[in-house]
Amino acid sequence: MWRRLVEPMGFLFGQRAQEAIRQGVALPFQNSSAAFTTVLLIDAEQVAGPMPVGNVPNTWLPVLQRLVNPVPDAGLPAGPLVMGILNATPDSFSCAGQHLQAGQAIQAGQQMVRDGAAMLDIGGESTRPGAAVISPPQEWERVGPVIEGLRQALPDVPLSVDTRNSLVMERALARGVQVINDVSALEYDAGALPLLADKDCGVVLMHMRGTPQTMAEHAHYTDVACEVVRELGQRVDAAVAAGIARARLMVDPGFGFAKTNEQNVVLLRRVLLLANLGCRVVFAISRKRMIGALTGITDPAQRDSGTVAASLMAMPFGNPLLRVHNVVSMAQGVKVWQGVYEN
Structure with a gap:
């Protein structure tokens, strides 16, 4: 199914x-106020274009439609x-030990919400490169009290738990977490797929090859x-086949996971290709090594x-x-972008 991809170009706002x-002369782009005017048609390793959207062959229209259809909000x-x-x-x-x-x-989560966070993860x-593995009970000892405290302090703020382990997923969901954010795209723990198939939470599938210990x-x-x-796309298919509704799925390209700095830059430049998956997109690029490589910081x-x-670059x-x-x-950056491109 994922052999053919359409890459949108020529954006207007x-x-x-x-x-x-x-x-x-343009088509609307998913859930945004943006439109795209040209595309690349990618069939395996063959690339055609750029071409105007009006010149796309009929056989490609179902693929092109993926970029136009509104994407579910994942709850x-x-x-x-x-x-x-x-x-x-x-x-x-980054911030090692500050929130241990x-x-x-x-307290930090409450301040983030005051500062403009719509949800907390x-x-x-x-999961930094080479990080030590801990047991699921150890992981729960760290996050459980935080989840319970935030659920009481911020009852209306969506919470996400960043975990690969089904034990942590199950306990977090029982305490009101709305999103499971799994860097392994539900591959690490065999119990994750069947567990989440019976739930109604949002699920983030992140791209990674190997594990944090071997991904390099x-x-x-x-x-x-x-x-x-x-x-x-293959992980989206696996989740849907296991019984997780596509409307609940989100995708994260996994900047810094099994990718060099140069590969991260290319991925960021062409990140709108993710629209082919028809899922809400998560961008987790904060403070990563590629930013240090580009800035010297x-x-x-x-x-x-x-x-x-x-x-x-995810705002389109x-x-x-x-x-x-x-x-x-x-939050300031989002407001400026919206003021310039949406109003």
Whole structure:
């Protein structure tokens, strides 16, 4: 199914996009106010175009329609959402140990919401390259009190748990978490797919090859953007086959996971290819090594400006989830982008 992909190009925004759609020279792009005028047609390794959308052969129209159809919201509010990161870990690559104590994490989450976060993502296992593996009970000891405290303090704010383990998923869902965010795309724990098939939560499938301990060995691609989309498509198919409704699924391209800095840049440049999957998109690029490579900034905590610049490249989707450490700067960036391109 994923052999054929359409890459949208030639974007217009706001009133110009609507006028171009009326004139028949552009097509609307999913849930946004944007429109695209040209495309590349990618069939395996064969590429045709760029060509105007009106010249696309009839045999490609079903594939093209994927880029036009509105994407389900996965049970979350509409529009772009800033997702604040709460890592209750001692060894994450950024903010290590700052939220390890439940009280600290709960206070930080409340501040993130005041700063503009629409939801919070809580993690108890570091997935940085080479991170140590911990047991599911250890992971739950870290995130359980944070989830329970935030659920009481912020009853109306959607919560996500960043985990690969079905034990943590099940306990988190029982305590009111609305989204499961799995860096392994439900491959790591055999119990994850059947568990989530019986739930109604949102599910984030992230692209990664191997594990955090081995992923650097798998960063070999002919066309990183197309291969990421196709491999994520296979995980979407597996989730749907297991009984998880497609409308609940979201996809994350997995910046920094089994990808070199150069591959991350190419993936970011062509990230709108993810529209082929018909799922809400999660962008988790905050403070990552590729931003350091592009800016020369070695301290991850000083990479927030670069994070905003990179994350805004997801805004044409209309309803991305932007997962960041610094909520204030990202919320400002979203408002500026909306003011320029949507009004």
